[in-house]
Amino acid sequence: MSLAPVRGCVVLRPYGYGLWERLVAELDARFKATGHENAYFPLLIPESLLVREQQHVEGFAPEVAWVTQGGGEPLAERLAIRPTSEVTIMTMYAKWVQSYRDLPLLINQWANVVRWEKRTRPFLRTLEFLWQEGHTAHASATEAAEEVQRMLGVYADVAENVAAVPVYAGEKSESERFAGALHTFSIEALMPDGRALQAGTSHEFGQNFARAYGIEFSAEDQTLQHAWTTSWGMSWRMLGGMMMVHGDDRGLRIPPKLAPVEVVIVPIHKGESGEVRAAARELQQRLAGAGFRVRLDEREQSPGWKFNEWEMRGVPVRIELGARDLAAGAVTVVRRDRAFKEEGQKTTVPLEDTPLRLRALLDEIQRSLFAQAKAFLESHTIAARDRETFVRLLRERAGMIEIPWCELAACEAAVKEATSATTRNVRRPARGPTCVACGEPAKAQAYFAQSY
RNA sequence: CGGGAUGUAGCUCAGCUUGGUAGAGCGCUCGGUUUGGGUCCGAGAGGCCGCAGGUUCAAAUCCUGUCGUCCCGACCA
Structure with missing residues (x-):
């Protein structure tokens, strides 16, 4: 990998790209095995299309790059460079889906996306990055929810059994949720410096996007319904995480x-x-x-x-x-x-x-690298029993700090204020009666950490 | 967006305080030597000193501006 002549971007030279090709091969085989097909959608998104889903737009607005000229002339309508492709793909799905017989629609795209981050880090946060984004539409909430869990499972499998990076899979808190989603799930890895890295996400949208982009179908019972959609993505950031987790003082160690x-x-x-x-x-x-x-x-x-x-x-x-x-x-x-x-x-x-x-x-070697990383994760996952210890461990960047948590946004904000750490993800049920951070009734078991 | 650094050979950097012929290591090319943990010797090539203006007999060096990059913070799938 080298830095590119553009701020916040990197060049993958053949050996680095070879790593990406391996990750692609492993992921793609699993996508196919779970019934998905690949397709490709445009890089550019008309502004009028982007603004349909309110929360989604607001979430991404600060980091969208715009094309305002073409052929030497100003454009009548600005075009966004995709930060993700929900809106384009949902727009197409609206045309393709009419009957429950058209569902589920299971499509994946391999693509580049651009997010204008204020602060970049080579490989972990770049302006442009390569990833895959799966987008599916289903005839029932249950089916969509199952899809979201299935793909989260694929990510955990690839992270642990291919990249040899142990992860915690769980649900994101409200404040960390993807813009426009009902539920967001992630896999989180721990880097040697004690910071957590989100390595894959899987989102449940309910009928939000289907309503905004008009994905309607005639159900078996003859009623007209909006589809339940999902999306899930993993990027080359997974490779950055792998390199950090396994590298030693002589360089990389690749599983x-x-x-x-x-x-x-x-x-x-x-x-x-x-x-x-x-x-x-x-x-x-x-x-x-x-x-x-x-x-x-x-x-x-x-x-x-x-x-x-x-x-x-x-x-x-x-x-x-x-x-x-x-x-x-x-x-x-x-x-x-x-x-x-x-x-x-x-x-x-x-x-x-x-x-x-x-x-x-x-x-x-594959097993030994995973075992080493697993031992590190386990020894740096600490259950805090009181607020004082909890805050101290987060400030020390001691790793994944686990507590029974209330899931209140105000509590999370207060913790962030005090320590700059956030929730990584949560699992249910809580393993204690009250939130260690604020004392309210606990609803889930949460991992807190400083993140990248 | 705020704070701090920095810009000189392909790379990492020295030189700037105190203005006067452009430097080192690594890499590259050639010849020889060597090859079981980054061989050694010799010869070479390579730079509009980020850019623009100013001061001066003279600017990599001093002054002003500007652009880029990196780091810290705020923000952030």
Whole structure:
């Protein structure tokens, strides 16, 4: 990744984009498996269309970028660059949906969006970012609610089992809710500095958008009804979270399932050793044939230089192949999830067994990275029992601070005033009778934290 | 939007106080050497000192303005 010649934007170079492609592949397969199809909608939104859903517009107004000229002339109507595509997609759904037989409508879009944030951070908050947004319409509230939970589950699965980032899934508070939604659910991860990162969201709109954009259908009982809609999104921010969670002082550590390169082969030879070179190429062929994402590094730099380079890039496994290995009919296998010279970092594997051993090793690395992150999350999730401790932990940015909570907006605002922390999400029921923050009756169990 | 920094080689930066021939490390190119944890030696290429104005015999350096970027805060899916 590099900074771009535009404020608050980044360029993904091939290796970084490779990470995104892996995330896309994993998400897309799950979307398809749950019955969704991909489609594409325009980047620009006419202002008149945008303003239909009141809360939605008000929520996004401050961060919308506008196009006011085209072809060298002022436009009769400003065009918004989409900050999200609800309004365009709902407008189209209104045309497509007439009968309950047209439902559910299950569509996903892979797209870029622009949100004019006052303050940006590379990867975690950029003006333009890549994401996917799923938009569905249903014939009943129950069905829509199920969809929202199903996709929240997909996000939690991808975060934990692909990116190896443990998360808490739950519902957003009223103040953190998506503009225009009835309920917003999120997955929240914890970064090493004690701040929480929202890594995916799933929204239940009820009939709000359907009313604003006219999505009506004839129901089975012959009544005319508005559809129940949902939307859900995950962005490349997930990758930023993954890098922060797993990175160490030698650079990135990428979980195998997300790694553009799972295995790098570094040949080690003096001068022109045709034998080593040929053996390395043969190994690469074999591993590629067995389905591994493998790269052979034949550049001129010294082996030591390459070791450092690939470690910084986070490749899970490195295979060193030199004359010594060749003579022994073996390769040296080095795993990135272990520290330099730590027990087990380097092992010797018979050349013949390499594919088999590699598969097992990659699985083990995937598990080990998740386990390390999980242990961190658990040790930094603290149940506060009294207000004083609660406030102190939040100020110290100690992690996810868990309390029985009243769900009152005023209480949340007061906590924010005192600590700058907010609720991340909540689960029901509460595990205590009264709110630790303010003493009112508790309604839910909430995670509070400083957030990105 | 408020506060603070900063802009000099591809990158990271020194030089500015006290005006006078444009610097270092890394990277890049070439030759040699080396290759199991960022080899070493030598030779080279590369800069409108963010931009505009001013002061001066003379400006990277002093003054004014302007633009960009970064950090802290307020705001924020």
